[in-house]
Amino acid sequence: MHSPQSLSSSGLGALTSARALALPSRDEMLKRAPSVQQFWDSNRELLEAAWSEWDIEHAAFGKHINESLIAKPLRDAVSQAWQHPEREVEVANLWEEVLPGVYQAQFFDVDKLAQLRSYLDEVAKAGIPLRPPYGIALNRNGGMLDKRSEGYLAAPAFQQFYQLVMDRYMRPISRLLFPEIMGFDTQTFGFSIQYQEGMDTSLRPHTDASAATMNINMNLEGESFTGSEVDFFNSSTSKVTRTVFQPGVAMLHRGSVAHAAQPITSGSRSNMVLWLYGDRMQIPRGVLNTRTSSAATRWTIPTNQKDTLAPF
Secondary structure, three states, X not given: OEXXXXXXXXXXXXXXXXXXXXXXXXXXXXXXXXXXXXXXXXXXXXXXXXXXXXXXXXXXXXXXXXXXXXXXXXXXXXXXXXXXXXXXXXXXXXXXXXXXXXXXXEOEOOOOHHHHHHHHHHHHOOOOOOOOOOOOOOOOOOEEOOOOOOOOOOOHHHHHHHHHHHHHHHHHHHHHHOHXXXXXXXXXXXXXXXXXXXXOOOEEEEOOOOOEEEEEEXXXXXXXXXXXXXXXXXXXXXXXXXXXXXXXXXXXXXXXXXXXXXXXXXXXXXXXXXXXXXXXHOOOOXXXXXXXXXXXXXXXXXXXXXXXXXXX
């Protein structure tokens, strides 16, 4: 393998150069060895350029990564709310409260989800170093999605879609369902994971360092699995609710809601996990029922500059 220095002077294209990098081992990455941070920092510009080259080569896949992937009922309701915020109730009506503070809705169009998965399958085969999520000790075959994360999926087509999902959908919907997060939603974070039979045991009970979390099932219809249910814990009643959500369905909840994943016993489950939180990683403490905002304010995009802090 070449070093970054020899590659930069060899005249090779960014994509070829990135593919020739000696990637730290997954064990080193998950343990956050000092050399790993140095690897991502020293190669950031090269990796971003490589993803741009790759995106041009894979334009046939990238052209499908757009708003048409969103389920039509949600897409139509959200479009109407952006034009007429007073009609946001039509968006809220699409989200079923399956237990207190936990909502679900069809987020991706099931018939078009295969286009997004095909794109991500090509990403996995790109040969460009992609950082897995820190803090998840087992192999999830995942990657970082947000620009603030080193080793993120910097393909321009995906980044445009990711920002659309966060700005046009997740933030205003979260504000609508959880009014207290207003002002704690200026920053974004995202990653993908895959639970695999024989590789993943479970994800123990935890809360997220977010104001709101959206977990989207990326499995296709017929791509079945057993186990890997998500448990939600009600702190006031000590009740545990076990949930299974279908292809393209999103679960949206406050980050403070404790949850866990059961062991997967067959097949695999692919997920996209998205977070919102405030500047300098600030999140609401408790449910602040006195925090209110108008519909018109909810359907806006913050002007705050993106910071460079990432939860992990």
